[in-house]
Amino acid sequence: MSSQAQQADRRTGAPWDTGQQGIQIRNLNKSFGKKHVLHDITVNFAPNRVHGLLGANGVGKTTLMSVILNHKFRSSGEILIDGEDPRENAKVLERTCFIHEDQKFHDDDTPASLLRILPTFYPNWDAELAERLAKRFHLPMGTRAVKLSRGQRSALVIVIGLAARAPYTFMDEPYLGLDPGHRALFYEEFARAMAEHPRTVILSTHLIDEVSDLLENVVMLEDGRVTVDADIDQARDSAFVLRGLEPVVRELAGDRQILREHRLGNILSITVDGSATDDDYRRADEANASVEPVTLQELVAARGMRGSDNAEMSL
Amino acid sequence: MQYVRRNLALYLTNRVNSFVIAPAILLMVAVIMIIIGLIIGIRTGLPLPSEVSEGFKYNQAIFWAIPGFLISHGALTANRGFAGSLAFGSTRHNFWAGTALGFVITSLVVVAVGLVLLAIESATGYGVGVSYLTVTAMDNGNPLIVAISLFLMCLMSLFAGMGFGGIYRAAGVVWTVISVVAVVLLLLGLIAAVVAWPDFWVDLVGELGRWTIPLGLLIVTVIAAIASRTVVRFAEI
Numbered sequence A: 001m002s003s004q005a006q007q008a009d010r011r012t013g014a015p016w017d018t019g020q021q022g023i024q025i026r027n028l029n030k031s032f033g034k035k036h037v038l039h040d041i042t043v044n045f046a047p048n049r050v051h052g053l054l055g056a057n058g059v060g061k062t063t064l065m066s067v068i069l070n071h072k073f074r075s076s077g078e079i080l081i082d083g084e085d086p087r088e089n090a091k092v093l094e095r096t097c098f099i100h101e102d103q104k105f106h107d108d109d110t111p112a113s114l115l116r117i118l119p120t121f122y123p124n125w126d127a128e129l130a131e132r133l134a135k136r137f138h139l140p141m142g143t144r145a146v147k148l149s150r151g152q153r154s155a156l157v158i159v160i161g162l163a164a165r166a167p168y169t170f171m172d173e174p175y176l177g178l179d180p181g182h183r184a185l186f187y188e189e190f191a192r193a194m195a196e197h198p199r200t201v202i203l204s205t206h207l208i209d210e211v212s213d214l215l216e217n218v219v220m221l222e223d224g225r226v227t228v229d230a231d232i233d234q235a236r237d238s239a240f241v242l243r244g245l246e247p248v249v250r251e252l253a254g255d256r257q258i259l260r261e262h263r264l265g266n267i268l269s270i271t272v273d274g275s276a277t278d279d280d281y282r283r284a285d286e287a288n289a290s291v292e293p294v295t296l297q298e299l300v301a302a303r304g305m306r307g308s309d310n311a312e313m314s315l
Numbered sequence B: 001m002q003y004v005r006r007n008l009a010l011y012l013t014n015r016v017n018s019f020v021i022a023p024a025i026l027l028m029v030a031v032i033m034i035i036i037g038l039i040i041g042i043r044t045g046l047p048l049p050s051e052v053s054e055g056f057k058y059n060q061a062i063f064w065a066i067p068g069f070l071i072s073h074g075a076l077t078a079n080r081g082f083a084g085s086l087a088f089g090s091t092r093h094n095f096w097a098g099t100a101l102g103f104v105i106t107s108l109v110v111v112a113v114g115l116v117l118l119a120i121e122s123a124t125g126y127g128v129g130v131s132y133l134t135v136t137a138m139d140n141g142n143p144l145i146v147a148i149s150l151f152l153m154c155l156m157s158l159f160a161g162m163g164f165g166g167i168y169r170a171a172g173v174v175w176t177v178i179s180v181v182a183v184v185l186l187l188l189g190l191i192a193a194v195v196a197w198p199d200f201w202v203d204l205v206g207e208l209g210r211w212t213i214p215l216g217l218l219i220v221t222v223i224a225a226i227a228s229r230t231v232v233r234f235a236e237i
Helices: A059-070 A111-120 A127-136 A150-163 A180-196 A232-236 A246-253 A278-286 A298-304 B002-012 B015-044 B049-056 B061-066 B069-089 B092-125 B142-173 B174-195 B198-233
Strands: A006-008 A016-017 A023-032 A036-047 A050-054 A076-081 A096-099 A168-171 A202-204 A217-222 A225-231 A238-244 A257-263 A267-273 A289-295
Touching: A006 A168, A006 B198, A023 A059, A023 A289, A036 A059, A036 A217, A036 A225, A050 A059, A050 A298, A059 A076, A059 A096, A059 A168, A076 B069, A096 A267, A096 B069, A111 A127, A111 A150, A111 A225, A150 A180, A180 B002, A217 A232, A217 A298, A225 A232, A225 A298, A225 B049, A232 A298, A238 A298, A246 A267, A246 A278, A257 A298, A267 A298, A267 B142, A278 B092, A289 B142, B002 B015, B002 B092, B015 B049, B015 B061, B015 B142, B061 B069, B061 B142, B069 B142, B069 B198, B092 B142, B142 B174, B142 B198, B174 B198
Parallel strands: A050 A202, A050 A217, A096 A168, A168 A202
Antiparallel strands: A006 A016, A023 A036, A023 A076, A217 A225, A238 A267, A238 A289, A257 A267
């Protein structure tokens, strides 16, 4: 068992051992007919961490999560969860929960009926948390799933995802239907749940800056390839922004790879691949330009706009 | 077994669809049969004369009453329940096995209601002399034949629906339509075989006697169950 799996329950101080070894993926490929969606993906998801799965639309985030859990079949490659192949492996899969923003339920399911049945699927189901979340999200417990609004469906899958306390929780844009107030509520409850009961979470999202404080690790996909697999701080250090008058900025950038350009009047902002050096700060200061840290959102936007240039980053 | 039980519980969550609607349809068609008897009775008088009552022995209402709903119920279960079950950490096999167990329970509920109806019908002819379950195809209301036939008819419909729903889930509407057309063509081929070689079929029915319908249903049910298992095994969501 990985030592990373052994932590203390931060609320009670009691030992909290999830017994996880994490997820190992080697040379994973997935094609739909002639369309190659995932390209030779090799990545590890360490246990008891919150992993952000980031990337532009259509890069394969949902497909990767679906293939890990065998909801979609891999074309080739190896996936291990806790050291075992998850395909039709009930002992492994019962430790997982995969919720989508557009999760399909039976039309006649209601939040009440689902929350009543789910403890049979999840031995660690937190009924108290489910009840509290349902109240905070004003979830109409007796309304059929087919009649729930988009926001209510998002709230329902969030309640399920957090209350299940599944050791491996996959969340695919779970809060897209929520308004900003309820998204803030989700972030608060998510952070609290992770603090009290750490688990391995893989969270795909477009609202990157909103969740960046929740993430501990970042896996970025571009065109079905992993281009960043790093601690969140390392990821942020993997690029920087130069801002100033165009000639100055271009001179400061030199021949380094420019990931993205953004112009506002005479001011040019460029996202540069790699870490900024002390020399960059000094020269920028002397030239009345600025060196700024890149936000995760900017980083994803920059790398997502590189098109087919998918050279793997070294971090 | 705990994994199968979870999926059974998930299936049984939809109590109205699992327990109520199919028996209600069974009862509703019985009422319709009585109303048809009453309408005929306007001309013939009530209770219905023996030759009219005898004609009712050959009606096939029971074979059309239930499958429609149960096929749609099976399809919805596969289409939506499957996605939920896998999201909650189930395997495809356990989803199928738990749901199949649920199908058995739904079918047994229909059988129970059917046997109560049969007892009433046998005793009263519903007051007008109509036949709904006491028909020739059900060995004139032989309780064993009625029970087995109803049970298999329900299971067959549910598995067939699960198969079509699974195909829709996995491959979309085009392949669902193609599969429905293929089944229809198969049935038409069967009808053609009956027309082409009537003596063979008459001899077969003569040999099988009262077990003709249950055995036919059993064969189709097994095929539908295997097909649904196969579709679920290879369906992606």
